[in-house]
């Protein structure tokens with residue numbers, strides 16, 4: 001038994017660092033921020049849906065939740081489909097994409113639940129140039145990733161800075177080739193994108209959170225009535 005507990009304790013850190021051994025950066029996203037969700041949705045349809053689908057999400061639902069009219073949805077958000085009631089599927093053939101990238105880009109409907117928002121944020125912050133990879137890039141959160149750095153125009157490229165550690169060359173940090181203003185804008189872009197992925201992972205969360213406050217308020221007001229009612233009953237009994 002003791003042995004089992006010691007093994008579990010020793011295993012814990014390795015579970016925590018399942019993300020390729022790097023410390024995760026914080027997404028700090030807020031799914032109640034509708035402007036951020038809308039900006040994230042725009043990035044998603046423009047930069048991701050060439051390859052990834054979100055098959056469990058309907059355009060219309062997004063429009064209703066974030067406050068985008070059907071006309072605006074059709075004009076700015078929908079390129080593959082015609083009806084606002086459609087789901088966010090892609091036209092790309094699965095066999096083609098597997099041939100091009102070696103692996104089919106996964107559906108992203110619930111990726112935020114599978115990976116967590118901090119992992120996603122870190123993933124988009126840590127693409128770096130690596131000439132040994134087929135696409136010329138690698139990623140700290142997802143070593144040997146098969147996806148290109150699709151947002152490079154918005155971020156610029158990052159170069160790895162190496163350090164010696166016990167005879168091994170390891171990446172100490174990433175250095176951005178580009179301007180500081182652009183870097184700040186990119187952080188906002190990634191936060192918005194992760195926010196959108198978080199939202200589509202559970203669209204009902206928006207309503208659930210809003211309803212939660214109403215229920216709490218109701219219970220609180222009800223409590224005040226209950227206290228007065230109790231006083232009223234006990235007055236005659238005492």
Ligand code: HEC
Nearest residue numbers: 047048050051052101103104105106111144145146147150
């Ligand atoms: C050119 C095609 C392409 C585009 C565009 C693209 N991806 Fe990918 N993506 C891939 C492929 C291929 C993989 C699988 C990589 C692997 O398994 O090595 C992937 C993997 C991912 C993963 C990791 C999934 C996992 O296994 O956990 C995430 C997250 C992701 N993509 C998000 C995005 C987002 C968000 C965008 C838009 C900003 C985007 N991708 C745009 C091709 C693409």
